[in-house]
Amino acid sequence: MLKDFMFHLPTKIVSGRGGLSELPSEARSLKGRNILIVTDKGVRAAGIVDRVVTHLNEGGFRGVYIFDDVAPNPRTDEVNKGYIYAKKVEANLLIAVGGGSSIDTAKGIGILIGNGGQIEEYEGIDKLKKPMPPLIAIPTTVGTGSEVTGFAVITDLKRKFKLTIGDVKLSPNVAILDSDLVASLPPRIIAATSMDALSHAIEGYVCKVSMPVTDAIALYAIELIAKNIRTAVYGDDYEAKANLQLAGMLAGIVISQTDVASVHCMGEALGGMYDTAHGIANASILPVVMAYNAIADIDKYAKIAKCLGIDTDHMTKREAAIASAHAVKELNEDLSIPSLSEIGVREEDMRTLAEKAEANMSNSVNPRAVTSVEYLTLFKKAYEGII
Numbered sequence: 001m002l003k004d005f006m007f008h009l010p011t012k013i014v015s016g017r018g019g020l021s022e023l024p025s026e027a028r029s030l031k032g033r034n035i036l037i038v039t040d041k042g043v044r045a046a047g048i049v050d051r052v053v054t055h056l057n058e059g060g061f062r063g064v065y066i067f068d069d070v071a072p073n074p075r076t077d078e079v080n081k082g083y084i085y086a087k088k089v090e091a092n093l094l095i096a097v098g099g100g101s102s103i104d105t106a107k108g109i110g111i112l113i114g115n116g117g118q119i120e121e122y123e124g125i126d127k128l129k130k131p132m133p134p135l136i137a138i139p140t141t142v143g144t145g146s147e148v149t150g151f152a153v154i155t156d157l158k159r160k161f162k163l164t165i166g167d168v169k170l171s172p173n174v175a176i177l178d179s180d181l182v183a184s185l186p187p188r189i190i191a192a193t194s195m196d197a198l199s200h201a202i203e204g205y206v207c208k209v210s211m212p213v214t215d216a217i218a219l220y221a222i223e224l225i226a227k228n229i230r231t232a233v234y235g236d237d238y239e240a241k242a243n244l245q246l247a248g249m250l251a252g253i254v255i256s257q258t259d260v261a262s263v264h265c266m267g268e269a270l271g272g273m274y275d276t277a278h279g280i281a282n283a284s285i286l287p288v289v290m291a292y293n294a295i296a297d298i299d300k301y302a303k304i305a306k307c308l309g310i311d312t313d314h315m316t317k318r319e320a321a322i323a324s325a326h327a328v329k330e331l332n333e334d335l336s337i338p339s340l341s342e343i344g345v346r347e348e349d350m351r352t353l354a355e356k357a358e359a360n361m362s363n364s365v366n367p368r369a370v371t372s373v374e375y376l377t378l379f380k381k382a383y384e385g386i387i
């Protein structure tokens, strides 16, 4: 099918074992002088921030500052706090070290440095008038994809709602993927963040704004995740983890050019209300949304089934499409992903969750129409663990 599209990826990607050693030269080309590292306390305690600082010091950088107040599901108040600190140290280069939370917080801080005001004002698409300072993203998880996207998702504390800011100016200048940084990642973090990446690849592939370039990347990412996730989680295998890191970035490229869809609409509603980890929220919802969407694009879901490793040779396309949802449900079971009831979702909150999911700006690109009525049914199914 012919399709008009535009593909614009402004991020330079440096990937490989020991890739962190490239940091000083990248910081130099971005004219870094006062550098603010945005991270969380866990990543700092793991010694990764020390390694980043050592590389920068050895590269001759003296003005290196650390903001480590990032929590999972970054909040508006953390962005404001980081912005105040960035102003104090006159930061002219941001380096995000961590998962999606740290990268998105750095983007939020960058928005305020460049544009001032309150972070809530920039909700939506293309709301930034001025660029932010340069940003180098160093992911330490295997699924966010935020290192290559122009999106930031921040929890609005007042509305208990995850607000999305999308603008190509938010794309990091450089993403450094060093497989050594994910080698000792705990299995439960690998499982959750890779399932987020899988939902990025699937949603970016099936959504209404999909495009040929990212379709190709998405299918490769799905295959890479399916082949490596169990080995990485249970086998402590270095190469499998490195492959998942690569797949997470590829899935990030997919959504940087397209969009996410109903899984994220529901997952972000959960994260906003219950502070559920993003990857867990999406993973627990992914199979039920796949089963709902499959009949709207049987061809694409049948291809997803193949990439997930299902032998579809003796199936009809429709059977294969539906089988893709069952395969992800089995993957969730193998990875001990909790159901919505185990997450602690309350049945009385489901109507509000459904309304929040419908209000999400990615709702309109889901391949099959969804209103709060269908979202309520999907939440109930995910709660009961059926698809």
Ligand SMILES: [Fe+2]
Pocket (backbone or CB within 6 Å): 196, 200, 264, 278, 282
């Ligand atoms: Fe996500």
